[in-house]
Amino acid sequence: MRWFIAVLITSALYAQTPAGNAQKGKQLFQSDGCYQCHGREAQGGPGTGPRLAPKPIAFANFTKYVRHPAGQMPPYTARVVSDEDLSDIYAFLSSQPQPPPAKTIPLLND
């Protein structure tokens, strides 16, 4: 039952994900300064910000956090980043490719 509700909630959240423009989102991710802490590929930065891509948190949670962060992140209010821009950024995050597994990269195995 709990599992069923969780699926419902999750799919409800994803259902609200607007279709954004990933290309535009990529530009906004740089120009709005997201890259500063999260890296230009949203791969995360040591000590600055977590990795965000390729599977970002649900869109509703993403928006909520960006608007009113609970941690160290500076807030991006609707006055400086529109909802539309956020959905483009979200589309960029979702479109990032999954990297090869570390196990297959020799340099990461010694």
Place this chain on the structure above:
Amino acid sequence: MAKSSKPAVNRRNFLKSAAGGTAALAAATNQANAQDTGRARPAAAVAAKEADPPSTLEVLTVDRTGSDFMVDIIKHLGFEYVCANPGSSFRALHESLINYGGNANPEFITCCHEESSIAMAHGYAKVEGKPLLVMAHGTVGLQHASMAIYNAYCDRAPVYIIVGNSIDAAARRPGVEWDHSVQDAAVLVRDFVKWDDLPISLPHFAESAVRAYKIAMTPPMMPVLLVADSDLQERAVPSNAALHLPKLSQTAPPQGDVTAVAEAARSLVAAENPVLVTDRAARTAAGLKLLVELAETLQAPVINQAGRMNFPSRHPLNLTDNSRALLGNADVILGLELTDFWGTVNNFRDQQERSSRSILKPGVKLISITAVDLFSKSNYQDLQRYPEVDLAITGDAEATLPSLIEACKKLLTADRKRTLEDRGKKLGAAHQEALERARTEAAYGWDASPISTSRVAAELWAKVKDKDWSLVSGGAWTQRLWNFDKYSQYIGGSGGAGVGYGAPAALGAALANKKHGRLSVNIQNDGDLMYAPGVLWTAAHHQIPLLSVMHNNRAYHQEVMHIQRMANRHQRGVTRAGIGTTILDPNIDYAAIARGMGVHGEGPITDPKDLGPAIGRALDVVSRGAPALVDVVTQPR
């Protein structure tokens, strides 16, 4: 007494004369005399003056000076090098070092900025465990040096500084010597040196020089400063003068109180979830071994804040990556030479309303061991917020570890040992998971351009791992990906976060590593290098082998993030944080800068595939004993 042609007998001439017949009376033309006002004189006037025979036999030369004796003292203290940018306030000492002293032990290292001289000494001290000598002009030179002195002070590193000054106003050359003289030279840095003195006689200089060394080397170690008066340097010393080299007795480092150490041991052995946190805990290779022994005795996790090479990165008990969770679950936390115990156990939020909260669970016992409790100053606030610890053991952590380990071992029953071994196994598994997690994270952005910092660390590691390497500056990912297991492999950071430390400290460390045949590796931030890039020339001139790989994010990136934070908070201009904070337009060609200073330079590298080969070529240069730099355009962090 020799008669002077001048109406007034100044102090220097008076003392010269008082030295009796020791000074040679040759009346040779002294070019330096003609030039030493620092202001040009009309050529005709000079020629006329020099054509005039002196009316009396003036004392123009001298066999032995105070500065020669200062060199005796300097050699007595065993300095290998002297780093300096030249300055006339210590011209006699400079000349004595290179001629009387033979420019060996110490050997002169020409620096292009006094900040570089000090930061080189700072890096050197952390590798070699002892200071080198820095000389500086007492006013402008010391002003340049001051930030680097502050870094060394905050980083508890011994740096030994001699500055020149001309105290006797009646004897100063007109012009620049006045500009470069000061009543109290040391006041400029007194808040962040451990001790300073202004000796007025050679016996005074001798005692203070030895005392300064002893003070600098007593934990907490810090910079010290001596003012060498130019008259004291240049004054004649009779050959039969009874001058003595005082014995250097170094202080045994202070150990924690036995009763308090026993109490700490009881808490640690009884704890279910003890955590050891290290920052500047290991002062020497022995400290690293002792920390391993303590962790293994207790089977306790170690969180290494890496102010020094405290703990092997791949040791199963190294759980630095799990810091937050471990601290939150701890019942006893032992902090060893922490800079910021409060910051370790509290979460601070930098929002419009600044706030903080403890990350600890109730009832946790906090124990600190630090020598810094023995030394406090008021003005500069590197002391950090007041930590509410339960047991504060005043003493040097490394010196206290043997008794703490012994006390813990005495308390361990066979039963307790078995329980601890079980805990150790779980921690070992958690360590392995953390390493795998780090590698997984490192793969994100693997092929990105600008190149990811994890890729830079991994490419570099592949090239150095089979050599006797020493990471002398920078590199966040290195701590997670590289296998650090020897003391000489890491030296910690700047201490005071005064940027501009990295490049010269790396070179100073490389200077120390040179005679041990170690490969020094520096991950070099762009902003840091631009404060005083002349260190590249110093590296080339003195053939100091050092591999520098740029972390060139084309920005003062830390500050980009701060300005972004303000723009967001003020809800305006969130796209403009690069103004005043980025280093673009034009992009700086660091490889060309390096080549221009005689250093092998490659780059800018933007394709990750080109990085490994470029590092390989640079390493060939370094293995032949020269410095090399590879410019890599990187992700911000």
